[in-house]
Amino acid sequence: MTWNLDSSRPIYVQIAEQVQLDIISGSYQPGAKLPSVRELASQAKVNPNTMQKALAELEKSGLVYSQRTSGRFITEDNEMIEQLKERLATTQIQEFLEKMSCMGFGPQDTLQLIEKILKEGQS
């Protein structure tokens, strides 16, 4: 796990987002055990409380759960993960299209621009 944190937004939010992405993308398998709060905090070089706060966020959504002394685990509910992934992707797309629209690019303009950029990137 490599932590990519900056000061633009709260650390705990960034951590929560990154772990969430790892779950959605499958880097963390359903049911997998997470390292302890202290261990993760040490890796990310943040205070244990900050890590705790980040993980508590993920628990609110049910994505992870904790067992008092054995540790923390990713949910085994594959369905939930899939739904979240789908929902997040949809939101991302809609926000993106909205922003492009504000800049004066309609959906078709945007699609063409993306394809153009993808072609350029291949070189």
Place this chain on the structure above:
Amino acid sequence: MTWNLDSSRPIYVQIAEQVQLDIISGSYQPGAKLPSVRELASQAKVNPNTMQKALAELEKSGLVYSQRTSGRFITEDNEMIEQLKERLATTQIQEFLEKMSCMGFGPQDTLQLIEKILKEGQS
């Protein structure tokens, strides 16, 4: 001008972004005069300093300029505006594709998803 502000990020950043969008999209024409800091602040219901800070941001990039007592104006440099628009769009697209990639959607997956969502939105 309708101001759409929330507390997730600094107000002055959001204001700067929105004015920038208005310039890029053509809502503010090149050379146009902006309302005074106090007037804009009143409209947006923020402190004049906040508005001042937002506009100062745009001045750094050369998008607007101020004349001590006559007011603030949009740059007349059409070229600059066009370049910024292009650069911003490219950045938006790259960031978007990057995020989708982290979620496990490759470029082709993403394009298909966008098209699917656009079709649904028409109904």
Place this chain on the structure above:
DNA sequence: ATTATTGTATTAAGTTATTAATACAATAAT
């Protein structure tokens, strides 16, 4: 039973950034 490891809770302090209040400065308009 004891110990070590886990998550959790509480409180305080420090830091930073944002916002607000106010005063100052320049100049166009009169």
Place this chain on the structure above:
DNA sequence: ATTATTGTATTAATAACTTAATACAATAAT
């Protein structure tokens, strides 16, 4: 010359977050 309007600067207050220190709670391992 005076006044009103503009942008600007300075300082203070507020808010949010992070860090830190510490204590508590539950249970698996021994």
